[in-house]
């Protein structure tokens with residue numbers, strides 16, 4: 001059924017603010033930034049993070065959209081270079097990646113980043129002992145991301161329960177080393193304070209002078225970006241907040257409840273980006 005904006009009904013925002021966001025993106029795409037999380041949004045969730053790859057439709061959809069908007073930015077907890085590699089983003093025109101929740105930036109083939117936080121080395125050394133001391137079950141494993149450490153429970157027999165049981169000891173260890181804990185889908189990440197996806201996105205939108213934004217994410221780390229867009233709406237920016245309801249996992253409730261539109265995981269995000277691309281090219 002038509003929507004008046006040429007968009008399929010299932011990709012029509014359900015809120016007034018979201019419809020206004022979409023309308024303004026379509027009316028002036030050159031003023032719009034399209035901002036996208038990586039895991040769960042561009043790449044399907046898999047048990048082994050090193051095997052995550054962008055949905056096969058991502059490169060084509062971004063190639064058809066990026067030249068017509070002010071910028072496309074991937075805002076991720078991943079190291080920026082890894083998101084580029086796993087996302088197949090190298091060579092896509094005008095795409096920027098803000099990695100490590102905004103601490104790193106990849107642009108034109110170059111990564112820029114501050115020095116590694118001094119607490120990471122101590123946390124790295126102490127983490128195996130701390131996990132053993134609380135009896136973390138088989139399948140618990142640590143992803144060493146260089147600037148941060150992610151404790152994953154997806155491969156344990158009881159992932160949710162294990163995550164809950166590890167919250168307090170991981171919190172304590174992070175605090176001891178001047179780090180904070182970023183919870184996510186069956187993961188507790190010990191990372192430096194001082195930056196989050198909201199600050200990263202706000203800085204990028206200001207830098208580019210954006211007047212509208214589409215932000216799509218799937219996880220708790222994306223709540224800060226949602227909050228940033230909600231705040232910027234009060235200052236006149238138009239925003240469309242999209243929740244990628246990861247297929248196979250229940251969507252993250254807090255994000256789905258605040259979204260203007262929920263789509264069916266990375267495949268749904270690709271359909272949305274492709275439809276947006278078609279619409280802006282047809283103008």
Ligand SMILES: O=P(O)(O)OC[C@H]1O[C@H](O[C@H]2O[C@H](CO)[C@@H](O)[C@H](O)[C@H]2O)[C@H](O)[C@@H](O)[C@@H]1O
Pocket residue numbers: 037038039040044045046047048049052075076077078143145150152154184185186187189219221
């Ligand atoms: O900000 P994002 O792009 O969403 O990255 C956040 C974290 O994602 C990764 O973990 C998640 O995806 C894994 C692969 O699908 C999955 O196995 C895991 O359960 C998810 O939590 C990544 O491994 C982390 O380092 C990122 O911080």
